[in-house]
Every structure is written in structure tokens, then in C-alpha cells.
Amino acid sequence: MNTLAGVLATFDRNKEWFLGKHLHDEDSTIIHHYAFAENPSIFKYPDFSAGWALSIPLVVRLGNKVKQEPLKSDFTIDLKHEVALYIWDNGKGPNLTAVPELCTEPKDSPQALLCATTLSNHPTQCGKPVNKDDIFVAVKTCKKFHTERVPVIKKTWEKEALYLEYYSDYADPSIPTINLGVPNTERGHCGKTFAILQRFLSSAVPDTKWLVIVDDDTLINLPRLRALLGCYDPSEPVCLGERYGYGLSQGGYSYITGGGGMVFSREAVLQLLDSGCKCYSNDAPDDMVLGMCLNALNLPVTHSPLFHQARPEDYSKDFLAHQVPISFHKHWNIDPVAVFNKWLKEDFRSNASDGLNKRTKTEL
Numbered sequence: 001m002n003t004l005a006g007v008l009a010t011f012d013r014n015k016e017w018f019l020g021k022h023l024h025d026e027d028s029t030i031i032h033h034y035a036f037a038e039n040p041s042i043f044k045y046p047d048f049s050a051g052w053a054l055s056i057p058l059v060v061r062l063g064n065k066v067k068q069e070p071l072k073s074d075f076t077i078d079l080k081h082e083v084a085l086y087i088w089d090n091g092k093g094p095n096l097t098a099v100p101e102l103c104t105e106p107k108d109s110p111q112a113l114l115c116a117t118t119l120s121n122h123p124t125q126c127g128k129p130v131n132k133d134d135i136f137v138a139v140k141t142c143k144k145f146h147t148e149r150v151p152v153i154k155k156t157w158e159k160e161a162l163y164l165e166y167y168s169d170y171a172d173p174s175i176p177t178i179n180l181g182v183p184n185t186e187r188g189h190c191g192k193t194f195a196i197l198q199r200f201l202s203s204a205v206p207d208t209k210w211l212v213i214v215d216d217d218t219l220i221n222l223p224r225l226r227a228l229l230g231c232y233d234p235s236e237p238v239c240l241g242e243r244y245g246y247g248l249s250q251g252g253y254s255y256i257t258g259g260g261g262m263v264f265s266r267e268a269v270l271q272l273l274d275s276g277c278k279c280y281s282n283d284a285p286d287d288m289v290l291g292m293c294l295n296a297l298n299l300p301v302t303h304s305p306l307f308h309q310a311r312p313e314d315y316s317k318d319f320l321a322h323q324v325p326i327s328f329h330k331h332w333n334i335d336p337v338a339v340f341n342k343w344l345k346e347d348f349r350s351n352a353s354d355g356l357n358k359r360t361k362t363e364l
Contacts, residue, residue: 004116007101008053017055018087020046022098023080023316031310032081033073044095045084047319050102051117054087058094062087076245077309104322119322126231132162134234135226136208138196141177141216142184143170149216149331150175156340160222163206167196182282190289191282193258197269209234211269213262219336220261220327221344228304228326229263237268239294243303246288255291259329260307262287271297312343 011017025032025040036043046052054062076082087093103115112118141150150166158164168177169184180195193213200211210229214220232238240263241256248254256262264272277293279286294301306326308315311334325343 003101003114004051007099007116011055013055014057015055016058016061016094017053018046018058018084018094018096019054019099019102020052020096021050021102021104021318022096023047023319025316027313029310029314031078031314033077035081035085043084043088044098045081046096047104047316048080049119049322050104052102053099058087070249074247076248104318128230129223129226130210130229130234132160132222132226133206134209135161135163135212135222135229136200136205136210137161137164137212137214137222138200139164139166139214139216139218140189140192140196141166141168143168143172145216146170146172146175146177150177152219152331152336152340153216155337157220157222157344163208165205166216167192185283188281188283188285189258190279190284190286193286193290194279197264197273200269201266201273209266211264211266213258213264214327215259215329217331217336218259218261218327218329219340219344221325224306224324224326224344225261225263228306232265232302234265235267236265237271237297237299238265238302239263239268239290239299240302240304240307242305242307242309243301244287244309246291253291253295254301255287255294256301257309258287260309261327262290268299271299312339 008019011019022044023046024042024044025036028034028037028040032040071082071086073082084096088095101114101116103112103117104119105112105115107118107120109118139150139153146168166175166177167180169179169182171177171179180192180199182191182195185191196213197211199205212220212225229240232240239256242260243254244257245254246252272290272293275293275297277289277296279289291301304326306323308325308328311328311330311332312320312325313334328339328343
């Protein structure tokens with residue numbers, strides 16, 4: 001705190017300042033609405049893990065601005081980027097000023113000697129990872145991807161799931177897949193997801209504490225997920241993943257974006273289905289419908305930055321550098337097996353009681 005106070009004292013408190021550690025995009029990306037497409041690296045936004053600061057004159061002006069001019073975007077996808085855009089205000093407000101003392105270095109690293117903020121070297125330990133038999137994994141797929149996407153799962157992370165089923169519009173015994181009686185839709189998949197929720201509570205599948213729903217192009221590290229779930233009580237209604245928002249400035253709701261993986265405790269599934277929540281059509285966006293239902297039930301949607309709706313190249317390298325990611329999504333223009341091996345494989349052989357890989361840093 002003394003170092004931080006000393007750093008902040010070097011800035012004129014009567015002026016508008018937006019301070020933090022710079023992140024930037026190397027290519028335009030969907031998670032930032034393809035902003036600055038011609039030169040994405042020109043725009044800087046803060047790494048929240050390093051901490052960020054606003055001077056009081058800026059806070060006061062922004063407070064007045066919010067009252068007069070609410071946020072315009074319907075979707076909230078990456079808060080740190082959207083906050084920076086709102087503050088910058090097409091050049092009317094300040095750019096992010098880089099502060100070298102706001103760091104994401106390990107706290108005992110030689111590079112951290114002058115840092116006001118650092119990251120812990122050791123993963124947060126919330127107790128033992130949950131057991132393999134505590135988790136049921138549901139994979140949403142369809143016939144056209146049986147030979148393209150399903151083999152990637154089998155080559156990579158399927159072996160770490162004790163209980164896993166593939167749900168499709170076509171029953172293929174060679175995989176095997178289960179036809180839930182819901183026709184495939186080009187988007188949304190709400191009908192399929194709600195059929196999965198109902199099956200999870202039935203006697204057709206093992207009685208487990210956690211349900212994980214993923215797409216057939218989701219890449220996930222289940223041992224890391226088991227370690228993270230050690231931080232949560234499955235007797236409570238837990239809904240966990242990468243949180244997005246819709247219409248938040250106009251009384252909207254948060255939701256777990258589906259591609260990165262949606263995690264529900266059994267209690268959450270019970271409350272969702274008991275509430276009468278349902279799809280308005282089979283092709284409605286399942287993650288957003290679930291978000292509306294959770295909002296109506298006043299159940300929290302818990303965000304973890306370790307889940308990712310997009311590919312590694314869609315995120316800043318510096319942002320990923322201090323993470324131990326749990327998931328990524330989409331096979332577009334990548335080799336998914338190579339991506340899995342680079343980002344999600346290295347602790348598959350570690351002892352589950354060790355939790356997350358101790359050689360790396362993480363955020364929980």
C-alpha cells in the first residue's frame with residue numbers, strides 16, 4: 001500500500017487520470033466487437049489483475065455521464081475493454097496511462113521489486129478438488145459434426161471424464177450419441193439444453209453433484225475444473241462460467257456464455273426446472289434464456305476468467321500469460337488438438353490432490 005500510495009502521488013490529483021497495466025489486441029476480435037479493425041493494437045485497456053485506478057475528477061465526471069447517457073451496448077462481453085472504451089469516449093476522455101508499478105509478476109520475482117501490485121505464486125487452495133464421480137459432462141453435438149468435432153474430444157479431454165454423454169439429433173452407436181428427440185437447430189439449442197437439464201435429474205444418468213454442459217467444439221481441462229469446483233458448495237445454487245451481460249444498463253441480466261462451458265450445481269438445476277423456466281422456441285439462445293431464468297429467480301451468475309468463449313488468439317497474450325485456463329471454444333482456423341496440447345494439457349498427469357499446476361500462476 002505504501003508503494004501504491006507513492007506511485008499515485010506522482011499524478012496530479014486535480015486532473016483526470018485512467019491508470020493501469022496496458023493490454024492490447026494484435027488482431028481485431030469478436031470479443032471486442034472487432035473494434036479498431038484497421039489497427040487493433042492502437043487501443044489500450046487495463047489488465048484488471050494488476051489493478052487499475054481512476055482519479056476522483058474522472059470518477060465524478062463519469063458518474064454524471066452515466067446518469068445522462070447510459071451505456072449504449074446491448075451486450076457486455078469483456079468489461080475491461082468496454083470500460084476503457086467508455087472512458088476514452090471517442091477521444092473526448094483520457095487514454096489509459098501505463099503504470100509500470102501495477103504488475104502481474106509473481107510476488108517473489110526479481111522483476112517485482114518495484115511493483116505495487118503482484119500476483120501470488122501459488123494457486124488458491126479451497127480444499128481438495130472434487131472427485132471425478134462428482135461431475136457429469138454433457139456434450140451438445142449434431143450429426144454433421146460427428147466425424148469432425150467429436151474425434152477431437154476423444155483425442156483430447158474425454159478420457160478425464162468419468163461420466164460423459166454426447167447429445168445429438170441422431171443416435172450413433174459408434175460414438176455413442178443419444179438422440180433426445182429435439183431436432184437440430186442452426187443456432188440457439190435451447191430445446192436440447194433443457195432436455196439435458198431434465199435428463200440430469202432423472203434416473204437415466206448417475207446422480208452427481210455437478211453438471212457441465214459444453215459444445216462439441218469446446219476444449220476443456222477437467223482436472224483444473226475439478227480444482228476450481230473445490231471452492232464452491234454444490235448444495236447451493238451455483239452457476240459458473242464466463243459471464244456475459246445483456247441490457248445491463250436497462251435492467252437486463254447476466255448469463256454464462258455457453259461455448260466456454262456452463263457449470264451448474266444439482267441444486268441450481270433443481271431450482272431452474274422447479275421454477276417452470278422453459279424455452280420460447282427450440283432455437284432460442286440457451287445461455288441467454290437460462291440467464292433470464294436465473295435473474296428471475298435472483299440466483300447469482302458467477303464469473304471465472306478461466307473460461308473462454310473464444311480461441312486463445314482472440315485474447316491478449318499478456319492477459320493469458322498469468323492464467324491457467326480451464327477452457328477455450330471454437331475450431332475456426334486453428335488446429336484444435338494443437339491448441340489443447342499447448343494450453344490445456346500439461347497437468348493431465350499430475351496428482352489430482354495437487355490441485356492446479358503449482359508451476360504456474362492462476363486466478364480463481
